[in-house]
Amino acid sequence: RKEVEQDPGPFNVPEGATVAFNCTYSNSASQSFFWYRQDCRKEPKLLMSVYSSGNEDGRFTAQLNRASQYISLLIRDSKLSDSATYLCVVNKVYGQNFVFGPGTRLSVLP
Amino acid sequence: EADIYQTPRYLVIGTGKKITLECSQTMGHDKMYWYQQDPGMELHLIHYSYGVNSTEKGDLSSESTVSRIRTEHFPLTLESARPSHTSQYLCASSEVNEQFFGPGTRLTVL
Numbered sequence: 001r002k003e004v005e006q007d008p009g010p011f012n013v014p015e016g017a018t019v020a021f022n023c024t025y026s027n028s029a030s031q032s033f034f035w036y037r038q039d040c041r042k043e044p045k046l047l048m049s050v051y052s053s054g055n056e057d058g059r060f061t062a063q064l065n066r067a068s069q070y071i072s073l074l075i076r077d078s079k080l081s082d083s084a085t086y087l088c089v090v091n092k093v094y095g096q097n098f099v100f101g102p103g104t105r106l107s108v109l110p
Numbered sequence: 111e112a113d114i115y116q117t118p119r120y121l122v123i124g125t126g127k128k129i130t131l132e133c134s135q136t137m138g139h140d141k142m143y144w145y146q147q148d149p150g151m152e153l154h155l156i157h158y159s160y161g162v163n164s165t166e167k168g169d170l171s172s173e174s175t176v177s178r179i180r181t182e183h184f185p186l187t188l189e190s191a192r193p194s195h196t197s198q199y200l201c202a203s204s205e206v207n208e209q210f211f212g213p214g215t216r217l218t219v220l
Binding site: 032034041042043044045046049087089091097098100101102103 | 143149151152153155158200204207208209211212213214
């Protein structure tokens with residue numbers, strides 16, 4: 001079993017749709033959680049950190065459920081420019097190595 | 111904007127050649143990483159370093175080697191390139207809560 005698992009995708013959605021990505025992690029001692037975005041043939045970039053209380057950044061909302069070892073990302077009013085692969089990332093030990101999930105690809109269609 | 115650089119960006123080379131992929135960062139980060147990623151596939155950690163003279167192998171076995179003589183520099187070397195080494199190689203550095211990636215080197219071994 002992989003340490004970090006994500007919805008397999010791809011997700012093909014129309015502009016304006018709301019889309020939710022799910023991620024689970026296996027190490028209950030994991031400390032920090034993130035969503036990264038990777039455009040086609042580009043490097044990953046941090047989208048947002050995920051806090052226990054949940055956090056929102058514009059159209060993006062991230063939530064963490066430590067008891068279920070589950071992380072989610074919600075994108076509202078999706079734009080064409082949101083098309084990318086979304087990577088769930090877990091930091092097993094604070095400040096140490098980051099574990100990347102396999103990613104979920106999103107295509108927003110006109 | 112992240113200050114992490116990789117050269118070359120693209121490299122096409124014949125089997126048996128020795129190659130070095132360069133990575134440098136100007137952020138003063140102690141932690142640096144090398145990932146390998148095939149098109150449309152997930153990231154695999156192949157090497158990491160927590161500081162000068164510290165290097166460790168990652169989760170994915172790799173025939174490459176790395177060195178960390180200076181904080182800002184983390185080169186990756188393949189002594190004898192083979193077609194199976196064809197991939198994208200991404201370098202990253204991190205603070206505690208974010209990894210910054212370089213633009214990557216696309217390596218093709220003929």
